[in-house]
Amino acid sequence: xxxxxxxxxxxxxxxxxxxxxxxxxxxxxxxxxxxxxxxxxxxxxxxxxxxxxxxxxxxxxxxxxxxxxxxxxxxxxxxxxxxxxxxxxxxxxxxxxxxxxxxxxxxxxxxxxxxxxxxxxxxxxxxxxxxxxxxxxxxxxxxxxxxxxxxxxxxxxxxxxxxxxxxxxxxxxxxxxxxxxxxxxxxxxxxxxxx
Amino acid sequence: xxxxxxxxxxxxxxxxxxxxxxxxxxxxxxxxxxxxxxxxxxxxxxxxxxxxxxxxxxxxxxxxxxxxxxxxxxxxxxxxxxxxxxxxxxxxxxxxxxxxxxxxxxxxxxxxxxxxxxxx
Numbered sequence: 001x002x003x004x005x006x007x008x009x010x011x012x013x014x015x016x017x018x019x020x021x022x023x024x025x026x027x028x029x030x031x032x033x034x035x036x037x038x039x040x041x042x043x044x045x046x047x048x049x050x051x052x053x054x055x056x057x058x059x060x061x062x063x064x065x066x067x068x069x070x071x072x073x074x075x076x077x078x079x080x081x082x083x084x085x086x087x088x089x090x091x092x093x094x095x096x097x098x099x100x101x102x103x104x105x106x107x108x109x110x111x112x113x114x115x116x117x118x119x120x121x122x123x124x125x126x127x128x129x130x131x132x133x134x135x136x137x138x139x140x141x142x143x144x145x146x147x148x149x150x151x152x153x154x155x156x157x158x159x160x161x162x163x164x165x166x167x168x169x170x171x172x173x174x175x176x177x178x179x180x181x182x183x184x185x186x187x188x189x190x191x192x193x194x195x
Numbered sequence: 196x197x198x199x200x201x202x203x204x205x206x207x208x209x210x211x212x213x214x215x216x217x218x219x220x221x222x223x224x225x226x227x228x229x230x231x232x233x234x235x236x237x238x239x240x241x242x243x244x245x246x247x248x249x250x251x252x253x254x255x256x257x258x259x260x261x262x263x264x265x266x267x268x269x270x271x272x273x274x275x276x277x278x279x280x281x282x283x284x285x286x287x288x289x290x291x292x293x294x295x296x297x298x299x300x301x302x303x304x305x306x307x308x309x310x311x312x313x314x315x
Contacts, residue, residue, distance in 0.1 A: 009222070010218065011218065012214050012215075012217045012218040012221060013215055013217075013218055016214035016217075017214075045244075045246055047214070047217065048244065048246070051221060051242065052241065052243065052244050053241065053242060054221060054225075055220075055224035055225045055228065055242070056224070056228065056240040056274070056276065138213045138214065
């Protein structure tokens with residue numbers, strides 16, 4: 001009993017840090033990056049749903065799996081219709097929700113990192129989006145860390161999502177020269193000098 | 196022994212919480228329910244999500260369905276638990292421990308559940 005108590009003492013913050021980004025990126029992977037805002041909302045609501053249930057009915061044996069199931073149901077109800085219509089119009093293959101299990105979302109997160117660090121976005125927006133979407137930090141936390149108001153954070157996130165939509169940025173790894181250029185811009189790699 | 200329902204009403208049901216606040220809320224609620232369950236007097240309970248909430252209202256123009264329970268209603272229903280108690284006083288004692296009551300203006304309503312056995 002004592003060990004269970006220890007495990008649950010920081011359960012919600014822990015899950016928030018690890019699963020918020022997985023749920024968000026996975027939903028974007030399934031439905032498209034233009035649903036980033038909706039994906040974030042669904043991830044947040046999923047945690048609220050846990051709060052409405054766990055204290056009364058007990059913490060489920062696999063909390064992460066519980067969250068995924070709830071998020072998936074919410075996405076089915078909210079995004080499936082919209083996304084299917086778009087895919088039919090664009091003649092894209094239909095999404096099979098069961099196709100990609102969540103634990104494989106690691107690659108999605110790297111793709112998400114590239115998407116939200118796209119040069120079309122300002123550096124400030126890139127940092128804010130990374131903290132929110134991949135870091136799972138709350139608006140208050142980001143605001144106090146960057147010394148700016150919560151409203152500014154909200155506006156940045158909103159504009160960032162809109163820019164991603166307008167520019168038609170997709171959840172994709174840049175390859176070849178494009179990848180090299182992106183890494184050069186960030187100073188992650190340096191131009192090789194020829195002797 | 197009689198069953199009572201303890202109904203939580205929040206003045207501000209839409210407050211957004213940080214993960215740490217969520218954790219605190221969850222812990223307090225579980226501890227509270229735990230003390231009732233330890234006496235073998237907890238029956239069941241649940242939270243009531245605000246998401247997709249609707250209100251069906253009878254009006255002189257017929258039935259009206261609104262997104263609710265927001266707008267003109269100040270207090271919103273956040274959840275309930277059902278407990279067993281020997282008296283309404285005992286049920287009230289349980290209610291007093293609810294973490295819902297840490298918010299000023301919030302309330303817990305204690306109502307006896309009609310048992311249908313004709314005794315009460």
